[in-house]
Each structure stands twice: as structure tokens, then as C-alpha cells.
Amino acid sequence: MRMSRYFLPILKETPSEAQIVSHRLMLRAGMIRQSSAGIYSWLPMGFKVLRRLENIVHEEQIRAGHHPMLMPTLQSADLWRESGRYEDYGDEMLRITDRHGRDMLYGPTNEELITDIFRNNVQSYKDLPLTLYHIQWKFRDERRPRFGVMRGREFFMKDGYNFDIDKDAALHAYNRHLVSYLRTYERMGLKAIPMRADSGPIGGDDTHEFLVLADTGESEVFYDSAILDLEMGDREVDYDSVEQCAAIKEEWTTPYARTDETHDATLFDAIPEERRKISRGIEVGQIFYFGTKYSDAMNAKVVNEDGKLVPVHMGSHGIGVSRLIGAIIEASHDDKGIIWPEAVTPFRVGIVNLKQGDAEADAACENLYQNLTALGLDPIYDDRKERAGAKFATMDLIGVPWRITVGPRGLKNGVVELTSRKTGESVEMTPADAIARCAEIYAGV
Ligand code: ATP
Numbered sequence: 001m002r003m004s005r006y007f008l009p010i011l012k013e014t015p016s017e018a019q020i021v022s023h024r025l026m027l028r029a030g031m032i033r034q035s036s037a038g039i040y041s042w043l044p045m046g047f048k049v050l051r052r053l054e055n056i057v058h059e060e061q062i063r064a065g066h067h068p069m070l071m072p073t074l075q076s077a078d079l080w081r082e083s084g085r086y087e088d089y090g091d092e093m094l095r096i097t098d099r100h101g102r103d104m105l106y107g108p109t110n111e112e113l114i115t116d117i118f119r120n121n122v123q124s125y126k127d128l129p130l131t132l133y134h135i136q137w138k139f140r141d142e143r144r145p146r147f148g149v150m151r152g153r154e155f156f157m158k159d160g161y162n163f164d165i166d167k168d169a170a171l172h173a174y175n176r177h178l179v180s181y182l183r184t185y186e187r188m189g190l191k192a193i194p195m196r197a198d199s200g201p202i203g204g205d206d207t208h209e210f211l212v213l214a215d216t217g218e219s220e221v222f223y224d225s226a227i228l229d230l231e232m233g234d235r236e237v238d239y240d241s242v243e244q245c246a247a248i249k250e251e252w253t254t255p256y257a258r259t260d261e262t263h264d265a266t267l268f269d270a271i272p273e274e275r276r277k278i279s280r281g282i283e284v285g286q287i288f289y290f291g292t293k294y295s296d297a298m299n300a301k302v303v304n305e306d307g308k309l310v311p312v313h314m315g316s317h318g319i320g321v322s323r324l325i326g327a328i329i330e331a332s333h334d335d336k337g338i339i340w341p342e343a344v345t346p347f348r349v350g351i352v353n354l355k356q357g358d359a360e361a362d363a364a365c366e367n368l369y370q371n372l373t374a375l376g377l378d379p380i381y382d383d384r385k386e387r388a389g390a391k392f393a394t395m396d397l398i399g400v401p402w403r404i405t406v407g408p409r410g411l412k413n414g415v416v417e418l419t420s421r422k423t424g425e426s427v428e429m430t431p432a433d434a435i436a437r438c439a440e441i442y443a444g445v
């Protein structure tokens with residue numbers, strides 16, 4: 001992308017309405033604009049990051065054997081009356097009446113709709129196990145929308161639903177989700193800790209929330225710091241293996257980690273003191289096993305191997321895709337701006353031309369731009385007639401992980417400068433080497 005042609009409305013001033021750094025930076029970097037309380041437009045760069053996250057979520061869900069689909073945002077109230085949640089959900093539900101006087105609602109989640117699809121289309125144990133998911137906008141009329149996309153009213157969420165013949169099979173689906181979520185967050189450059197949680201209005205027995213540690217998080221969390229050493233890495237996962245998924249769950253849920261809702265002081269005090277940590281966290285996902293709650297209420301049954309009709313065991317599993325962008329920025333920024341992890345950055349390489357209009361500098365930048373584009377390295381080229389300082393400030397603010405600086409002086413010696421946004425380190429090298437180095441950095445991403 002050429003900066004001169006892009007829509008990147010950067011704010012010089014710090015917006016006064018933003019209380020936390022991710023919200024401030026998303027506004028300043030021209031990623032989002034508020035349209036009304038808790039509702040945002042995603043400008044091109046914000047939208048690009050949202051798509052990147054969405055792709056990672058899809059890839060990891062498909063790898064786990066879950067099927068992507070798409071359900072509508074508007075739902076009929078009748079299904080929610082069947083489950084009893086039309087009344088229970090309260091003021092967070094946005095209720096709408098259509099021209100025929102039918103009660104509709106903007107979906108805050110999709111258990112009822114997916115259960116309806118299931119019961120109308122699946123009759124036999126032979127079609128199980130089955131996990132369906134979608135990534136769709138949700139609406140919850142939060143009492144206090146705040147912190148930008150972190151607690152919006154309209155937000156983008158992945159929600160998946162497993163259907164299994166019995167509890168054991170559903171618990172395997174639960175573990176499979178836990179493992180796929182660990183991989184998802186790790187790929188985004190985040191450390192998200194599964195913590196034992198409370199089940200709330202969805203209801204259920206088994207549930208974990210995934211929390212990213214951050215001072216601005218809304219939840220208080222208590223954990224054994226040993227959990228910070230765990231890593232999924234690039235180990236092979238066989239999602240069909242009940243033992244392997246259970247072992248990974250065991251590994252990640254053995255060290256103590258709980259939110260204030262389920263915190264147990266006695267267990268916590270048993271951890272060696274130097275490993276006992278209390279801090280704050282941002283909830284970026286949650287998994288639930290809730291058994292036959294919805295299948296009983298909505299009569300979703302299948303014939304089992306013995307020819308008997310039995311209710312299916314279900315769970316639901318969510319990832320806050322739009323909230324994740326805030327969480328990533330909370331976890332990765334400095335006083336100059338965002339520092340994108342390579343896997344989610346909107347642009348992979350920034351090109352700064354120190355002397356726009358200088359024939360040699362322009363040609364060198366053009367050449368870099370063409371080559372990086374051809375390699376899929378998605379460069380953003382600051383080709384504006386601006387001072388060098390302003391160009392650096394823009395690249396730092398928008399958080400591009402690698403910057404190539406091109407100027408007449410360096411070009412005389414045949415070199416450009418490659419700079420890491422994270423460490424600030426710069427190395428001089430030929431343009432060809434800079435391209436090769438960037439290709440190498442992004443090869444595994
Ligand atoms: P919270 O406790 O933060 O209100 P929740 O537990 O009600 O969230 P879930 O039903 O578990 O939310 O939804 C799955 C995920 O969607 C959450 O883990 C969170 O990351 C995200 N999410 C929920 N509410 C919002 C919101 N208002 N704005 C942005 N993301 C949200």
C-alpha cells in the first residue's frame with residue numbers, strides 16, 4: 001500500500017474519551033471510529049487486522065475438525081422462548097419488532113438457533129460427533145460499554161457448538177476446543193491462560209475462560225506463575241486423540257489459575273510464595289460444557305446405537321475476535337504506539353523514503369515496494385512529502401514490525417537500514433539483503 005493513497009486518518013492529539021491505551025492507539029492510528037456508544041466502524045487498517053485474526057481463528061478451528069458456517073445476526077424470539085432465555089437474558093438483549101409485529105432480536109449468542117438447526121437435520125448417532133461454528137457480529141446492550149472494542153455493544157465473536165452422543169464424547173470436544181484455543185492465541189503472539197470460571201447465564205458444569213494478563217483487564221486473576229512457562233509450540237496435535245487432548249488439558253489446567261469468581265484462597269496459599277501471583281486479566285475466550293440443557297429444553301434428540309432416543313450433549317465455545325485486537329495492543333505497545341506481533345500485523349514491512357522526490361531514493365523505494373509485494377510481504381510505503389521525523393512517528397504509531405529506511409546517503413554506499421519496531425535495533429544492509437531478511441522473518445508466520 002502506498003501511504004499517499006491510503007485512508008489512514010491519524011490523530012495527533014490523544015482522544016480524551018479513551019481511558020485505556022489500546023482504545024487511544026486504535027483511535028490515533030486510524031483503525032476505528034465510534035458511531036454510537038459501544039458501536040464502531042472499522043476503518044481500513046483496523047479491518048485488515050480484524051480479518052487477520054479471523055483467518056487465524058478459522059485455520060485453527062478447521063484444523064480441529066470444526067465446520068465453519070454462518071448464521072444471521074437477527075433471530076426469532078420464538079426459539080428463545082423455547083429455551084426460556086427470552087425473559088432470562090434481560091436488558092442486554094436488543095429486542096426488535098418487524099413490520100408484521102413479530103418479535104425478533106439481535107443475537108447475543110446462538111445456542112438456540114444452532115440447536116434448532118441441529119434438531120431439524122440430525123437424527124442419528126451416526127452423524128456425531130459434530131461441531132459447527134461461525135464468526136459473526138453479536139449485540140449485547142452492555143450497561144457500560146467502554147474501553148473501545150474491548151467492551152463494545154456490537155462485537156465480532158467466534159462461537160462454536162459441539163453435539164455429542166454422551167458426556168465423555170462432549171468432554172473430548174471440550175478438550176479439543178481448549179487445545180485449539182491455546183494454539184490460536186499463541187499464533188497471535190499472545191499468552192492467554194485458561195482459568196477455571198463460573199458458568200453465568202449460559203449455565204453449565206465445566207467452563208474455562210482464557211485470560212490475557214494486563215493491568216487494564218476487568219477481571220482479577222490469581223495464578224501460579226509456573227503456568228507462564230507452558231507453551232504449545234509447534235507440537236503435532238491429533239485432535240481425534242482423546243488421550244492427547246486430555247493430556248494437554250491436564251498440562252494447562254494443573255497449575256492454579258482462577259478468576260475472582262472461583263478463587264479458592266486455601267488452594268492458592270498452598271502454592272510456593274514466590275510463584276503466587278495476583279493481577280488483572282482480559283477475557284478473550286471461554287469454553288463451556290453444559291450437557292443437555294438446551295437439547296432437553298428444545299427436544300434435540302438422536303437415536304443411539306441401541307435404537308433409543310437420547311438428548312445430545314452440547315457445549316459452546318467463544319472467542320472475542322474484536323476484543324482480541326484491544327488485548328493484543330494492551331500486551332504489546334510502547335509510548336510511541338502499537339507494536340504488532342508479526343502474525344497479526346496489518347502491514348508486514350514499512351518503507352520510509354527519507355527524501356521523496358530524489359530520483360535515486362524514489363527508484364530504490366519503488367524497487368523495494370515491488371519486490372516485497374511480489375513476495376507477499378504486504379509493505380506500506382510512506383511516499384508522502386513529509387519530514388523524516390513525521391514518517392518515523394507514523395510507522396511507530398501504526399506498529400509495523402519491520403521498517404526499511406531509504407535515503408540518498410545510504411544509497412551512495414549501496415545500503416538501506418532495517419529496523420525492528422520491538423527492539424529499535426537497526427542494521428545496514430543492501431536492499432536485496434533487507435528483502436531476503438524480511439522474507440526469512442515471515443517465512444514461519
Ligand atoms: P464478559 O464477562 O467480558 O462480559 P462474557 O463472559 O459475557 O464476557 P461470552 O459469552 O463468554 O462473554 O463471549 C465469548 C467472548 O466474547 C468473551 O470471552 C469475550 O472475549 C467476548 N466478548 C463478550 N462480550 C463482549 C463485549 N461486550 N465486547 C467485546 N467482546 C466481548
Ligand code: MG
Nearest residue numbers: 209283285286
Ligand atoms: Mg465469558
